[in-house]
Amino acid sequence: MNLDPQGLFRDHSDSDDEFELEKEKDPSKEMVVYLIDASPKMFDLVGNDEDKSQTYFHAAISSISQSLKTQIIGKSSDEVAICFFNTKEKKNLQDLNGVFVFNVNDREFLDQPTAKLIKEFSCIEGTFMSNIGSQYGIIPGSRENSLYSALWVAQALLRKGSPKYVSKRILVFTNEDNPFGNITGAAKTDMIRTTVQRAYDAQEMGISIEILPLSIPNEPFNVSHFYADLIGLEGDEVAQFLPSAVERLEDMTDQLTKRIFKKRIVRTISFSIAEGINIEVNTYALIRPALPGSVTWLDSVTNLSLKAERSFICADTGALVHEPPKRFHPYKNENVKFSVDELSEIKRISNGHLCLLGFKPLDLLKDYHNLKPSTFIFPTDEAIIGSTKIFIALHRSMLQLKRFALAFYGGSANPRLVALVAQDGVTSSSGQVEPPGMHMIYLPFSDDIRHVEELQTTADAGVPHATDDQIKKASVLMKRMELKDFSVCQFANPGDSSVVINK
């Protein structure tokens, strides 16, 4: 997915950028199989009757539809497959009972989502019972194991592309934390063993299996009954995993949607704290302006895509110029020439890493010290052990002493001073509201700041400022117009033209 569709972080000195209609640099692609439990238990109502009650099944369908819509708008080349298990009807290449792979025309089982897929999937509940049906797939007395079959089918679907360049995931949506609870004796141990083995085999092949639990307040989903083993959670990780109980359907859907998005690392960078002490951190783009899908040119006769080609022509002679090597800038009535190498050399003043300069009290970070969206930083011990320890120590110190860190962040193109602001984790009923970590805020240089207020200075005695009485009146006004429960990003962009695309 293009994390920076507006090119905010691209180097703009090269005016070739306007040509980037078809450029899609996707180093890592994601393939996801949504494995949705369709057993009768999933069709129980969530919450009490006072709500406009809906089923667990509905929550799963809603959150997946939501993320598919976001995915398709985000111009991603990621592929998805939708697979139900514990179904009456079967539909899969392995001809296994209780597993139904849902699809529409003009796409393969595992493929990019299309408008038709999203449309039909969103309203699947209406026809689900008649077309696909719901049925328990693991019952005493039978050797059927729908969960095992589902994992098998999912793994087979993901058998394309190499794990080196593609990230493969199976997301299991269910409200049953003990699928083999009804089975007893040797059969139970056997079935559990083979199912867990199946999962291990998939994981060995580079597929990550994740559970998206749906739980209700009085009966929280307990991964230690079965799923902890399946997905390989150990000890502390089990505790980490606790899904918070939800009261309302919206919260459940919110939680699910958040868990669906795999965290995409923008870059792993080295953070130099002091002479000889470097730690490693991963950066994430939690906030970026989402642009609607890009526009491309079509031939109006055939409606097929066109490919653009550019050529360089000398303005004076009309001759073709091959990739021009030099650039120039007018100065003192002549043209001063530069080679592309010289220009890169000028921009190269740092080695692309984050370098700590010191700390300042938080109140010195002013509201107008901003240029671009911030980038989130989280530590990783993958390459340098001990990174996390140092990061957390600094994080706690900064929170305690109410300071932010000032650092120099030198990408090869656009080195900047940045402020690192520590953020403590914050959770609410809908899940994690703020992740723990640091936010890297890009600071303006003196060249970027305009001193507009001074335009208005007059040489006369002074400008009027409000009296205490006037300030009191203003306070009364403000209290009347208070926004209750305001939270950032509660508004959807009214200018989103993707709303149009319902053809």
Place this chain on the structure above:
Amino acid sequence: MARSKEALVLLLDVGPSMHSILPEVEKLCTMLVQKKLMFNKNHEVGVVLFGTEETKNELEKEVGGYENVFVLRDIKVVDADVVDILHNIPRGKFPGDFVDAIVVGIDMLIKKFGETNKGKQCLCLVTNAQCPTKDPYEGTKEDQVDKISSNMKAHGIKFDCVVIRENPVESAGKSVIDENDHLLNQFSKNTISKIVHVDSPLALLGALRTRSISPVTVFRGDLELGSTMKIKVWVYKKTSEEKFPALKKYSDKAPSSDKYATHEVKVDFEYRSKEDPDKVVPPEQRIKGYRYGPQVIPISSAEWDSVKLKPDKGVKLLGFTDSSNIKRHYYMKDVYTFIPEPGNRKAIVAVSAIARAMKELNKVAILRCVWKQGQGSVVIGILSPNVSCMDNIPDSFYFNILPFAEDVREFQFPSFSRFPATWLPNAHQQEASDNFVRMLDLAPSDREEMLKPEFTPNPVLERFYRYLDLKSKQPDASVPPWTAP
């Protein structure tokens, strides 16, 4: 249409106590003038040194006094010569008297412009103001400064001053410094002046705005607080990234004897069908398509127009909320300033009342803005107060754009407390970290804040402009090596 020219007189202290910082002063002044040469070719510049061994100025000839003030260059349109002169400023032998220098500067401006060009003239003083000024023939030093500044006001001359003091001064010099600081502050009573204190070479480089951009309003109109309450405001950009200059591509096809050759390169686009790469598709046959997943949906421009949101221009208040509700890291883009309509007393007071109330109660306002009619995009953002500490600058607001729901990716991260113990610092390590943070303090109480964004110039841009100047004299010069300040 003749735009009145801006005129600047640089007043530079070259006395012995300034010698150690003069290389930075040279860098600052050459950058200032170089940018004028590039972007404001019709501006005029004059240079006056004080603390010099020689004396050369008209006042000395006419009325006597004003020793050790040397006019290095009369006020003339900026040219390559003044850049070169400022590369190598002669060092002086005497302590500088800035008041004398100011009077000489004023005299030069008045003689050149008389009653014209008011408001476009500026004196820029760079000094450490560490040396005592002479007593005037009559009256106190304060009276003298008052007279001088009134004269400046009468002619519309602005005053910019950078006071650079690297080391804390021993107590013997303190009374002189206090007196000088007091005198400098006096100027702001009568003139439009800005006095900036820096204590490091790096901050000196960023202390003067080297490029004057005429600010353009993004919006002029009503800030609607409700259906009946409206305040007239003007909105400008407060921050805007100064990008690396776009360099045109160079073509050497035209012979060097051709004086009219532009040596520019045009870029030509041709569109070919993917199916039939030999066929070029002309512009009339092209339409726009919108990518939706793997498909492309053709949309004619009529359909685009009907779908595009055409909101009405306007800035509306949605409500107030606690400032703690909005975390700093949600600010999305460049920052805007909202100022009350200049000269509009009601607006100025209204803005002031709300800004001060917001500050007192720790609240911010949420606005919905459409800057231009039929623009097609709406922004939602937070308005925060900017209460001014100067009498002659009105209170204003800062505006930061906030993300929409779809701009936010809510990834989940594990909580630190759930990490295994080996990943967490123990009490001893935590204490060491606390001490480390305390130690690397960039804003200790006895000094100016270090690396303030307002005073830190973009090193890549600086490097480029210096290299540009170097290359114009030596076309084969290679990029000078980079040394971090």
